[in-house]
Amino acid sequence: MIIRPQSAADISSLIPILAKNNTPFAVRSGGHDMFNRSQVRDGVTIDMRDIAYVHIADDKASARVGGGIMSRYLEEQLEALGLTTPCPLHGAVGYVGWATHGGYGPLSTMYGLGVDQIIGAKVIIASGDVIDADKELLVGIRGGGGIVGVIAELVIRVYPVYENLGGVIQFPSSPIPETINNFWSKYSKLMDETPPPPNLTIYHAMINSDPPTLTMFFCWTSPSAQDVDGAGSWLQKILALAPNPTHTVGKTQISAFIQILEIMLPATVYGTIYTLNLRSVTPTAAEVMARGFESIPYGTPSNIAYHQLRGAFTTPSSASVFTARYPHYVVEIISLTQEESQEQDVIRWGKAVQDDFRQDKTGNVLPGSYINLTPAGDVDLDGTYGEEGLAVLRRLKAQYDPENVFRNALVRL
Ligand SMILES: Cc1cc2nc3c(=O)[nH]c(=O)nc-3n(C[C@H](O)[C@H](O)[C@H](O)COP(=O)(O)OP(=O)(O)OC[C@H]3O[C@@H](n4cnc5c(N)ncnc54)[C@H](O)[C@@H]3O)c2cc1C
Numbered sequence: 001m002i003i004r005p006q007s008a009a010d011i012s013s014l015i016p017i018l019a020k021n022n023t024p025f026a027v028r029s030g031g032h033d034m035f036n037r038s039q040v041r042d043g044v045t046i047d048m049r050d051i052a053y054v055h056i057a058d059d060k061a062s063a064r065v066g067g068g069i070m071s072r073y074l075e076e077q078l079e080a081l082g083l084t085t086p087c088p089l090h091g092a093v094g095y096v097g098w099a100t101h102g103g104y105g106p107l108s109t110m111y112g113l114g115v116d117q118i119i120g121a122k123v124i125i126a127s128g129d130v131i132d133a134d135k136e137l138l139v140g141i142r143g144g145g146g147i148v149g150v151i152a153e154l155v156i157r158v159y160p161v162y163e164n165l166g167g168v169i170q171f172p173s174s175p176i177p178e179t180i181n182n183f184w185s186k187y188s189k190l191m192d193e194t195p196p197p198p199n200l201t202i203y204h205a206m207i208n209s210d211p212p213t214l215t216m217f218f219c220w221t222s223p224s225a226q227d228v229d230g231a232g233s234w235l236q237k238i239l240a241l242a243p244n245p246t247h248t249v250g251k252t253q254i255s256a257f258i259q260i261l262e263i264m265l266p267a268t269v270y271g272t273i274y275t276l277n278l279r280s281v282t283p284t285a286a287e288v289m290a291r292g293f294e295s296i297p298y299g300t301p302s303n304i305a306y307h308q309l310r311g312a313f314t315t316p317s318s319a320s321v322f323t324a325r326y327p328h329y330v331v332e333i334i335s336l337t338q339e340e341s342q343e344q345d346v347i348r349w350g351k352a353v354q355d356d357f358r359q360d361k362t363g364n365v366l367p368g369s370y371i372n373l374t375p376a377g378d379v380d381l382d383g384t385y386g387e388e389g390l391a392v393l394r395r396l397k398a399q400y401d402p403e404n405v406f407r408n409a410l411v412r413l
Helices: 008-020 071-079 095-100 135-144 176-193 225-239 259-264 283-294 340-358 381-400
Strands: 025-028 044-047 054-056 062-066 118-124 130-132 150-157 163-172 200-207 213-222 250-252 270-278 303-309 328-337
Touching: 008 044, 008 118, 008 130, 008 150, 054 071, 071 095, 095 135, 095 150, 118 135, 135 381, 163 176, 163 225, 176 213, 176 283, 200 225, 213 225, 270 340, 283 303, 283 340, 328 340
Parallel strands: 025 044
Antiparallel strands: 054 062, 062 150, 118 130, 118 150, 163 213, 163 250, 200 213, 200 303, 270 328, 303 328
């Protein structure tokens, strides 16, 4: 059964009935969890998508957003008032699932991850009570998501925009090993020697097109006129990293920028995703990428992509249970095909590439992984949350959901 609540009050009436009858249920917003954690077999899906309001505060520094809002719609509402906030790279990803479990994406170098934007939350707990999250519950929601309840509303930080520059840069990647190795050695040197200002966020993807391409999603945000200047010179530095680049970078809005991936990716696919966190893209890691790229099952839209976290938001903080607070890359081994008959091929490929990365025993492969991209059975809770974060989550669980009514939440202790 799919239930589409229209308000927090609807959810408040529903949860005690599901709890009393021990009915399995899961909460769904954008439906982009790659491991189906927003559905449950022979149970109820609470589809949040009708709770999708955006109320911007008078001081334009924060917004209250409904628990089922999609990221592109949120950005469109903010842009109408000259505002923005960090968001995923794909506009159809649900904002709450993204933000509460981590939240990498454009503007995260400038303003932090999704978890860093959350300053308030309205949660429906097992009893059906609608509560405003206190300080400790907010710490848990920032990384633990809906671990103790349905999130009906988040209050988030929003920021002024003067101008944004965004688009895709592509380098033909043939011959594959040489191009990839050269690119990453130059890119890593550039990042180490002259780190770009936080205005610039880059997402990397190696795309199995014809010809195969090294692709970068370039996003430069300028909150004021003074920030505009550096954009052009950074674009030129990036374009100089490999031969024969083409690009579409120009003035844009974030809502349009996050539509690029929506258009590029097929809507219906078979497969899965594998992930791990790397401290840096060393020559060994670049070689693994090249080997992985060369062995992508023929003609599938599988690819290897990276979120990079750098800048101010890499210092440890007790404000969230999200502990990957050091410069790192989230590697996404996106194992997809549009043909059902190729599904096992791409799954085997993805697992082999992940194993290949893990052969590196120098400490470059970090403990834990991005929980949004890790299947429940593979989650290393200690590595992902650390001792302190895990203690917070366990305390919240005991306080708000001792019967484990929300056992199908993404984070399972
Ligand atoms: C194409 C694609 C692009 C992506 N891009 C990025 C990216 O750029 N950056 C990044 O960090 N991640 C990215 N992801 C991962 C994505 O952020 C997570 O999968 C996220 O959890 C999806 O949220 P959703 O609402 O779309 O999915 P859903 O499957 O609906 O929900 C995901 C999880 O959140 C829970 N949840 C959702 N809403 C609520 C709520 N209101 N209350 C309680 N629990 C709730 C669900 O129960 C489920 O466990 C991407 C995934 C895909 C498939």
